[in-house]
Amino acid sequence: MFSMSPLFGVMKFEKEPPSFNGFGGMLFTYVQDAGGFAFVGLAIWLLLAILRPIYDYPTPETRKNRLISPLMVIPGAIGLAAYLVAFGILLVAFSSEVPDNVTDPSEITVVPTADPAMVAIYEWATFIGGFFMLIGFVGPFLLDLSKLRFNRVYAIARLSFQEAVRNRVVWVFLAVLLLQLFPSRWWFGGKAEEELKNIIDVSTRFNNVLLVAVGLLLAAFSIPNDIKSLTIHTIVTKPVERFEIVLGRFFGYVGLITMALVGITIVGVGLIYAGNIEREAKQESQRSRVVNYGRLEFTSRKQGEDFRGTDVGKEDGYRLHIAGGPNSPYRAVWNFTQVNPTFGTKEKAVKLEFAFDIYRTTKGNEGEGVLCTFDLTTWKWDPARESEYKAAITKAFGNQQNITPDRVEDWEKISQIAQEFGRYEWLGQEVFDYHTIAFPVPESFFKNALEGKPNKNESPLGSSIDGKPNLIRVSVKCETPSQFVGMAKWDLYFLEAEGSFIINYCKGAFGLWLRTLIVIALAISISTYLAGVVSLISALLIFLLGFFLDFIATIVTGRNEGGGPLESLLRLVRNEVTAKELDKTTAVSAVLAGDSIYRWTLRRVYNVIPDVNRYGWSEYVAQGFSIPGDMILINCLSAAAYTLPWLVAAYYLMKAREIAA
Amino acid sequence: MAEPTPAKTKNDIVVETRNLTKIYRDFWGRKKAVALNALDLTIKRGEIFGLLGPNGSGKTTTIKLLLGLLFPTSGEAKVFDRPAADVRKNEKIGYLPEESYLYRFLNAEETLDFYGRLFDMPGEVRRERSEKLIKLVGLEHAKKRTLREYSKGMRQRIGLAQALINDPELVILDEPTSGLDPLGTIWMKELIVKLRDEGKTVLMCSHRLDDVQDVCDRIAILFNGDLQELGEVNRLVEDARRVELKATNLQLTEALKADLKAVIEKHGGSLETFGHPTTTLEDLFKRVVEESKARPGRRYLPSNTNN
Numbered sequence: 001m002f003s004m005s006p007l008f009g010v011m012k013f014e015k016e017p018p019s020f021n022g023f024g025g026m027l028f029t030y031v032q033d034a035g036g037f038a039f040v041g042l043a044i045w046l047l048l049a050i051l052r053p054i055y056d057y058p059t060p061e062t063r064k065n066r067l068i069s070p071l072m073v074i075p076g077a078i079g080l081a082a083y084l085v086a087f088g089i090l091l092v093a094f095s096s097e098v099p100d101n102v103t104d105p106s107e108i109t110v111v112p113t114a115d116p117a118m119v120a121i122y123e124w125a126t127f128i129g130g131f132f133m134l135i136g137f138v139g140p141f142l143l144d145l146s147k148l149r150f151n152r153v154y155a156i157a158r159l160s161f162q163e164a165v166r167n168r169v170v171w172v173f174l175a176v177l178l179l180q181l182f183p184s185r186w187w188f189g190g191k192a193e194e195e196l197k198n199i200i201d202v203s204t205r206f207n208n209v210l211l212v213a214v215g216l217l218l219a220a221f222s223i224p225n226d227i228k229s230l231t232i233h234t235i236v237t238k239p240v241e242r243f244e245i246v247l248g249r250f251f252g253y254v255g256l257i258t259m260a261l262v263g264i265t266i267v268g269v270g271l272i273y274a275g276n277i278e279r280e281a282k283q284e285s286q287r288s289r290v291v292n293y294g295r296l297e298f299t300s301r302k303q304g305e306d307f308r309g310t311d312v313g314k315e316d317g318y319r320l321h322i323a324g325g326p327n328s329p330y331r332a333v334w335n336f337t338q339v340n341p342t343f344g345t346k347e348k349a350v351k352l353e354f355a356f357d358i359y360r361t362t363k364g365n366e367g368e369g370v371l372c373t374f375d376l377t378t379w380k381w382d383p384a385r386e387s388e389y390k391a392a393i394t395k396a397f398g399n400q401q402n403i404t405p406d407r408v409e410d411w412e413k414i415s416q417i418a419q420e421f422g423r424y425e426w427l428g429q430e431v432f433d434y435h436t437i438a439f440p441v442p443e444s445f446f447k448n449a450l451e452g453k454p455n456k457n458e459s460p461l462g463s464s465i466d467g468k469p470n471l472i473r474v475s476v477k478c479e480t481p482s483q484f485v486g487m488a489k490w491d492l493y494f495l496e497a498e499g500s501f502i503i504n505y506c507k508g509a510f511g512l513w514l515r516t517l518i519v520i521a522l523a524i525s526i527s528t529y530l531a532g533v534v535s536l537i538s539a540l541l542i543f544l545l546g547f548f549l550d551f552i553a554t555i556v557t558g559r560n561e562g563g564g565p566l567e568s569l570l571r572l573v574r575n576e577v578t579a580k581e582l583d584k585t586t587a588v589s590a591v592l593a594g595d596s597i598y599r600w601t602l603r604r605v606y607n608v609i610p611d612v613n614r615y616g617w618s619e620y621v622a623q624g625f626s627i628p629g630d631m632i633l634i635n636c637l638s639a640a641a642y643t644l645p646w647l648v649a650a651y652y653l654m655k656a657r658e659i660a661a
Numbered sequence: 662m663a664e665p666t667p668a669k670t671k672n673d674i675v676v677e678t679r680n681l682t683k684i685y686r687d688f689w690g691r692k693k694a695v696a697l698n699a700l701d702l703t704i705k706r707g708e709i710f711g712l713l714g715p716n717g718s719g720k721t722t723t724i725k726l727l728l729g730l731l732f733p734t735s736g737e738a739k740v741f742d743r744p745a746a747d748v749r750k751n752e753k754i755g756y757l758p759e760e761s762y763l764y765r766f767l768n769a770e771e772t773l774d775f776y777g778r779l780f781d782m783p784g785e786v787r788r789e790r791s792e793k794l795i796k797l798v799g800l801e802h803a804k805k806r807t808l809r810e811y812s813k814g815m816r817q818r819i820g821l822a823q824a825l826i827n828d829p830e831l832v833i834l835d836e837p838t839s840g841l842d843p844l845g846t847i848w849m850k851e852l853i854v855k856l857r858d859e860g861k862t863v864l865m866c867s868h869r870l871d872d873v874q875d876v877c878d879r880i881a882i883l884f885n886g887d888l889q890e891l892g893e894v895n896r897l898v899e900d901a902r903r904v905e906l907k908a909t910n911l912q913l914t915e916a917l918k919a920d921l922k923a924v925i926e927k928h929g930g931s932l933e934t935f936g937h938p939t940t941t942l943e944d945l946f947k948r949v950v951e952e953s954k955a956r957p958g959r960r961y962l963p964s965n966t967n968n
Contacts (some may be wrong), residue, residue: 051690056744057737060679066746155778159764166766166807232763234823237728237756239748292682580753661685 011490011625012318015550018614018634022048028127032647035130035606038137039083042076043650045137067656071139080133086125089118131136156235157255164218164256172214173260195281197622199272200508204618207264207512212543213455215257215516217521220536222249228532232659243640246647250524257516265509269502287564287624288499291353293462294334294474296489298322299532302328312359312484319357319486324370324478332476334486335461337468340496343446345461348411350443351377351495352474354428355436357486369430371479376441378449379459379471380424389421411442418445431485438495446472488495511617514639519543521643524648528657546612556603564595610642675831675862676704676727680736683722683886696722699736703866704879706830709857711877711894712866718883720866721759724835725849727864728756740831752780755829757820759836765809769800769819772808776823787826794822799848813840821849832856834865838872843943844950850876871943873899904930913937 049067060537106482164170223245226232235245277286298320300307307330309320322330343350358370396413397403403410418424424445431437459469474492478485522542527535545552554560562578563569570591572580580590614635620627674955681700685693697719704710709772726738729746741753763772770791777787790911795804798818810815817840824832836851838846845867853863853876867873873880874894882890890897911917913936922932 052732054732054746056735056746057679057739066744149781151778151781153773158778159767159775162771163764163766230758230760231764232729233758234747234756234776234820235779236730237751237754238776238827239751239781240779241748512780658731660725 011623012630013490017631020630020634025080030641031130032126035133037645038133039079042072042133042137069140071138075132077135079136080128082125082129086122086129089122131573138648141648148244152240152244153248153251156245157252158248160222160252161256169214177212195278196285200618200622203268210520211257211261211516212514214494215253215520216523216536218253219520220527220539221532223527224532224535236659243651244312246524246528246650246654254517255519258513261509261513265506269505285622285624286501288501288626289495290497290499290626291493292340293490293493294336296487297333299331299333310484317490321359321484321486322478324483324485325481326479328478334474334492335470336472337464337470339446339449339471341450343443348443349440350446351434351438352441353438353495354492355434356431356491358433359484359486362482369432370483370485372429372431372485373477374426374429375475375478376424376445377473379454379461380422380448385421389423392417415442416440419448422448433477504621504626506619507632508617511615514635515612515615518639518643521646525646528650528653542609543612545611549609549611552606556599556606558599564598566591566594673706675706675741676864677739678702679910681733681738682735683726683731684734695886702881706862707857707860708878709853709876711873711880712883713873713880714883716742719886720883721835722916724833724866730785751807753830755827755832757822757824757834757837759839763808763820766807768807769795772819773822780827792827794825798822814842814845817841831862834863836867837865838869847947851912864897871916
C-alpha cells in the first residue's frame with residue numbers, strides 16, 4: 001500500500017516563508033513605513049510647488065496653483081499633527097535602542113522607558129500620521145486614475161511590445177534553448193536522482209538573469225530614449241495623461257516578458273517530459289507534495305531541564321539534535337494546530353514523511369540507519385489511559401513491534417485503537433541521513449482529532465504562540481545510543497496530497513514573473529526622472545541589494561558582528577576583537593549613537609529594497625513540494641505593495657517634468 | 662488667398678497668452694536665459710498665424726508652452742479657453758514638430774493607427790481616417806514601409822498626417838516646409854491654406870519668410886524673447902512710400918518711359934525702376950516640373966543657353 005523507498009526531498013527555510021499569519025500587523029507596519037515615505041514625498045512636492053508654481057487662471061483676477069490640491073494639504077496637515085504627537089512622545093519618553101530578540105527590521109520600534117500606554121499612543125500616532133500622509137500623497141494619484149483610458153494605455157503598451165519585437169529583442173530569449181537542449185548531466189555531474197533538481201535549478205537561475213536583464217534594459221531606456229529622440233513630443237501633445245505613458249510602457253514590457261516566460265515554461269516542461277530524465281530523478285522531484293507542517297519544539301523529560309535542542313557543532317546550525325538511547329529523555333515534538341478536514345475521511349491512511357540529519361558519535365553498523373520512535377497523539381489522548389492503551393495494543397498484536405499496513409486485519413485493529421485512544425505509535429523506524437521516509441497514519445487517528453474542537457488554550461497539548469490550540473502532536477525519540485538525530489521544523493510533515501508537477505512548475509515561473517514585474521516597475525519609475533544609463537544602474541543596484549536583504553537586516557537590527565561602521569572603525573583602530581565589550585566612555589557612547597543614526601537611516605533604505613528572495617520558489621519545484629497558494633497570494637500582495645509606491649512616485653515625477661526642457 | 666474670418670466673440674479666440682514668460686534656470690535656480698518675455702498674443706479661429714524670428718527668439722518656446730511641453734515661469738497661456746497644461750485641450754490640436762519625431766519601426770498605417778488610438782478613436786474611424794490621410798499626403802505607395810526607410814520629406818508628410826489624425830481645430834506646425842523639396846513646399850503651403858479654408862486655425866513658425874508671407878494672415882515677429890511686431894501680413898509688408906503699377910500689352914520703349922516719368926513727377930513722385938517684372942524661382946520650378954510631367958524627355962540643350 002505504501003512505498004517505503006527512501007527519497008531525498010526536503011525543504012530548507014532559513015526563515016519562515018511568508019504567510020497570512022500576522023497580516024494585520026504587517027499592514028499596520030506597512031502603513032507606518034510607506035506613510036513615512038509619503039510624508040517625505042508630499043513635503044518635497046509641496047515645497048517645489050511653492051517655489052516653482054504653475055498657475056491656472058479661472059478668472060483674470062484669480063489664480064490657482066495647479067500643483068497643490070486640498071486633497072494633499074488637508075490630509076497632510078492631519079498627518080503632520082499625528083507625527084508631531086509621535087515625535088513629542090519620542091522626545092520625552094523613549095530611547096531608540098534595538099532589543100536583542102528582534103530579527104526583522106519591521107519589528108523595530110521605539111523601546112518604552114515609560115508607560116506602555118505611551119508606546120501604544122506612539123504606534124497609533126505614527127500609523128494615523130502615515131495613513132493620512134498616504135491619503136495626501138496617493139489621493140491625487142487615485143483621482144487622476146479616472147482620467148486614464150484603456151485604449152491609450154493599450155496603444156503605448158502595444159507600441160512598447162512592437163518596439164522590442166522589431167528591434168529583435170525576442171531573439172535573446174531563444175538563448176534559453178541553448179541550455180535546455182542539452183542534458184544537464186553533460187554539464188553537471190552528481191547523482192542520477194539529482195538530475196531534475198539540477199535542471200530546474202540551473203534553468204531557473206538562467207531564466208532569472210535572462211528575463212530580469214532584458215526587462216531591466218528595456219524599462220530603463222524606454223522613457224529616456226523617448227525623451228532623447230523627442231518622440232515623446234508627439235505623444236504628450238495628444239490627450240494623453242503622462243502616467244498613461246508610464247503604465248503603457250510598464251504593461252508593454254510586462255506583456256513581452258510574460259509571453260517570453262510562457263514560452264520558456266512550455267519549452268521547459270516539454271523538455272522535462274520529453275527528455276530522458278533518470279527514473280530516480282523523476283521519483284524524487286517530478287512531483288508536487290501538498291504538505292501540512294507543524295511547529296517544532298524540543299523537550300526533555302528530565303525535571304527542570306530547559307532543553308532547546310543540541311547544537312552538535314556543525315557549520316550549518318540550521319538543525320538542532322536530540323541524543324539517542326532507550327532511556328534518552330530528549331524528544332523532538334511537532335505540534336499541529338491545523339489538520340486538513342479531509343484527513344478524517346480518507347479511505348485508509350495519511351502519510352507522515354520526514355527526513356532527518358544523522359550525527360554519529362560512533363560508526364555504528366555499516367548500512368544500518370538510526371532507530372527512531374514516533375509517538376502520535378491527538379488532543380483527546382489521556383495519559384491516564386496509558387496502561388489501558390498498552391493492554392489494547394498487546395491484545396491486538398501481541399509482542400509484534402510495528403503492524404504491517406498491507407495486512408487489512410492489522411490495519412483495522414490499529415485504526416480502531418487510534419480512534420478510541422487518540423494515539424498511534426510507529427516504533428523502531430530506521431532513519432538514514434537526509435533520506436525522506438514515510439509511514440502511514442490511520443485516518444481514524446485524524447477523525448479522533450477532528451471530532452469536536454478544544455476551546456482556545458484548552459487543549460492538553462497546549463497552544464501555539466498565536467493562541468491556536470494544538471490538535472495533534474508528533475513526538476520523535478532516537479532509540480540508538482550514542483547517535484544524534486537533527487531536525488528542523490520543515491523536516492517532518494503530513495502529506496496531504498500529490499499535486500500536479502506541471503502546475504507547480506508554472507507556479508515557480510510565476511514567482512519569477514513577479515520578480516521581473518518588480519524590476520520593470522522599478523526601472524521605469526526611476527527612468528521618469530533619470531537618464532537611461534543612470535536608471536539602469538540605479539535599478540540594478542536596488543534589485544541586487546535585494547539579494548542581500550537578510551544581511552542588511554542584521555545590520556539594521558544590530559545583530560551583525562562588530563556593530564555599525566563607527567563601532568567597527570573604533571575596534572579596528574583600537575585593535576579590539578568583536579567579542580570584547582566596549583568601555584562605557586563618552587567617546588564610545590558617541591560612537592554608538594552615531595551607529596544608531598546610521599541604523600535608523602539604513603532602516604529607511606531597507607524599505608526601498610525589494611525582497612527579491614521571497615519570489616524564488618524554484619526550490620519548491622526542484623524538491624517536489626507544492627508551492628502553497630496562500631504564499632503565492634501574500635507574495636502577490638507584497639509585490640503590489642512594493643511596486644505601487646514606485647508607480648505613484650513615477651506619476652509625480654512625470655507630472656512635474658518639463659518634457660521639452 | 663481668401664481673407665480670414667474676422668473674430669467676433671470670445672469663442673472665436675483659439676489661443677490666448679497673457680504676460681507669458683519663460684525663464685530657463687540652472688539646477689540651483691539661477692537665471693540662465695529669458696526665452697520668452699511677457700508675451701501677449703491672441704490667435705483667432707480660422708486664421709493662419711505665423712511666428713517669425715531668428716534662432717533663439719522664442720518661437721519654438723511659445724509653441725512648447727502652448728502645448729504644455731514646457732511650463733511657464735509666469736503668465737498665462739490658454740488654448741480653447743483651457744490652461745495649456747490641461748491635456749484635454751489636445752483633443753482639438755494637431756502638432757507637427759520641426760523634425761518628424763515618429764517611431765521609425767512602424768509603417769505609415771501603424772503610425773496613424775497608433776496616434777489614432779491615443780485619441781481613443783474607434784477602430785473603424787481610425788482605419789478610415791488613416792486611409793484618407795495617407796492619400797492626402799501622397800504616401801499610398803509607401804504605406805507598408807517602415808518609417809526608417811522614408812526620406813526626410815516623406816517623414817514630414819507622414820508627420821503632417823499624424824497631426825491631422827484627429828481632424829483638429831488648431832494645427833500647430835513647427836517649420837512645416839523643413840526637409841521638403843520645392844514641390845513638397847508648394848504642396849504644404851496649399852494644404853495649409855486649404856486647412857484654413859476648412860475653418861481650421863493654423864499656427865506655424867518658420868525661418869522661410871517667403872513661405873510665411875505666402876500663407877499667413879497674421880504674423881508675430883519675436884526677437885530675444887520679446888514681441889517686436891504683430892499684425893496682418895499685408896499691412897506689415899506694405900510699403901506706403903512706394904506705388905506699384907502693373908500693366909499688360911505694352912512694349913518697353915523710351916517714349917513710354919518718358920511719358921510715365923512725366924506723369925509720376927507731375928504727382929510729386931519719382932520713377933525708380935522701369936522694366937519687365939520677374940517671376941519667382943518657385944513659379945519657374947513649378948512650371949518646368951509640370952511641363953516635364955506632361956512631355957517627358959530631355960528639354961535642356963547647351964545651345965539654348967549663353968554658357
